[in-house]
Amino acid sequence: MSSLPSPSAEDHFERRKTGIGVRMTLLYSLVYAGFVAVSVFRPQWMAARAVLGLNLAVAYGLGLIVLAIALAMLYNQLCRTPRQSGAEGGRP
Numbered sequence: 001m002s003s004l005p006s007p008s009a010e011d012h013f014e015r016r017k018t019g020i021g022v023r024m025t026l027l028y029s030l031v032y033a034g035f036v037a038v039s040v041f042r043p044q045w046m047a048a049r050a051v052l053g054l055n056l057a058v059a060y061g062l063g064l065i066v067l068a069i070a071l072a073m074l075y076n077q078l079c080r081t082p083r084q085s086g087a088e089g090g091r092p
Contacts, residue, residue, distance in 0.1 A: 017079045024071045031067060035060050 038045055038060070046057035054062075 020075060020078050024075055028064075028067065028071060032064060035064060 038056070046055060046060075048056050050056040050059040052059075
């Protein structure tokens with residue numbers, strides 16, 4: 001009888017990182033799809049003043065850039081390898 005090897009901690013960690021990345025990509029895609037939808041179906045809305053005197057097109061575009069940076073920083077924090085406790089020589 002041969003048994004399949006159990007997934008290692010590294011395999012689990014890789015699956016976790018992949019799941020986080022997929023969810024963040026879907027979130028960003030939905031926000032970007034909103035930008036495209038407004039641009040296509042209600043282009044006159046893009047000329048409206050939104051924030052700090054900027055029109056909606058510029059404000060939304062800058063928001064997309066800020067969101068991408070924020071998601072990248074969040075992904076980096078969430079995907080750090082967990083530290084080993086004690087003096088076992090875990091990664092810092």
